[in-house]
Amino acid sequence: MEKAVGVIRVNAIDAESKKNVKKVNYIVKNIDTEELQKYLAISTEGIVYLNLFDSPLKYELEISAKGYEPQTIKLDSSSLDRVLNYMLTPVKKASVVIPVVAQDQLTKDLIPVFEVVSTNLKLTETKPYKVLLVDGDEIDVEIAAKEYQTYAKHFVVTDTLLNLSKLIIPLERKSYTFLLKSWEDQELTEHIQASYKVFDLETNTMLPLAFQGLFPMVELYPSKEYSIHVVANGYEPVITRFAPLNFIKNKQFSIDFILKKKKVIAKAEPNLVIQSKEFGVIEKGRAITLLNLYFDQSSPVLRKESFQELDSLVNLLRDNPSLKLEIRGHTDNVGDFNLNLKLSQDRCQSVIGYLVTKGIQADRLKAVGRGPLDPVVPNSTEENKKKNRRVEFIRQ
Incomplete structure (x- = not known):
């Protein structure tokens, strides 16, 4: 009895790596009628079953897979009972090599020393870092620098990233150093030696001070608010609330106080006349x-x-x-x-x-x-x- 079905096995192979391509789509079409042969069974392993009662046998097999150029193959009687290997060419993806730069999130100043600790970034150079970005790739960017919070974010490479001249990573600094200064005048020419107390309003704790020459220094967090107390001999004391965020954005790391002299109350003359x-x-x-x-x-x-x-x-x-x-x-x-x-x-x-x-x-x-x-x-x-x-x- 004449066979009613012919069998063809198709292997889709990556033309560059020579490995089998997974998740391949197969579509069989009758060349004469251009109708899809839905009744023809195609297994996930690439086995094609053809109806042998069609005379003559004229079919097209379309092979497609994500990331590859599609292939169209003509099938006829000579293709029966054979294993056919077809090479799929990977689609050429847009790519770019750009430097990786870290900058302070608030001041926008460049951070000269940092480490790229990501495991799936395609680095072409290190220190200075350069990265290869390929359209469609998924990457995890993780950057660390001293005195900064570690940055970690997942990206899908799109045109937005491919059009950048550099990959700028904003890092959030843990704290910033401020100098505390007191003056007699608005022109800040006459310095006053004063003592300071700085309190964290969230925890109600007094912060430690360090010194740089004449001026004490204090470490402040951008997201917090503080109370600063200033005392100097012969001057009115000052107590003020201070939020450092805008100072940091403006790169102003000196907190200046203009002190007023205490009013001297003259003693009454011993004689009224x-x-x-x-x-x-x-x-x-x-x-x-x-x-x-x-x-x-x-x-x-x-x-x-x-x-x-x-x-x-x-x-x-x-x-x-x-x-x-x-x-x-x-x-x-x-x-x-x-x-x-x-x-x-x-x-x-x-x-x-x-x-x-x-x-x-x-x-x-x-x-x-x-x-x-x-x-x-x-x-x-x-x-x-x-x-x-x-x-x-x-x-x-």
Whole structure:
């Protein structure tokens, strides 16, 4: 009896490695009808069963496998009861060799010394590292560096990686070193020797300090917040909350404090009364008129004739360093009230300005313009009006 089925065994072989290719797909198609011969059995081992009643036998066998160029084979009667070996050519994959670079995740600074500890990276060079990336490959990148957290991540190589000029690996640093500095001025020119305490707000523990020359150093973590206490002799203490993250991103590793001097409270004079040759007894709250004080007409500009009187006031203040004065100005009632009020204030400021140029501290002096509010006599005559136009000082 004539056989109804013919058998062909097909082996798919890698053209480069010469090894059998696994997971191969086989499709049989009738050449004349271009119909798939679904009724033909094809085993996973590559055994093809053909219907021998087709006359003549004209079939095509398509062989395909992931990562290989597909093959099309014509089958006929001569192929029966044979083992056919077909070479599959691997698909050419895009690839690139690029350097591996490690950088600080926050500052973006390059990390000069690091180790690639991955086991499946195709390294072409080491120190500096270069890696071969092949399209479709799966790789595990693991990078270690001193003082940094180990980086570990799984990648599938795609066009995104293949188009890179370098493989940049961001490493997270465990902590950063900050210098603690205190200053007298915003320009940071006058350094102040201070003591510091730094507390971790999460654990409420005080951190140890190290020293680099004049400045203490402390190790801070970017994800935490801290409380910093600053104390210096003669200055107001400072307690501040500090989050280092933005400082690190801006590569600012100095924490600068501007300290304010403590206010010195002057001790009261042992005697309530101050005696002056020029001004007599100077008691608290008593107004003393500066008799020889002259200004330009309706102006706060001092005339030279006033300087001798003001120099006497300078001597009084120098001899009594704790003495504070209120400089009080008055006008007559002629003219606009608001203009007179402003004129009296401006004349007081002129007096204070002169005293300050002679070395008297401005915080010992206070200007008060009263305008026409406090006449000493009625403004009924020119002589009385002249008496009402005056500048006084009052001991505070």
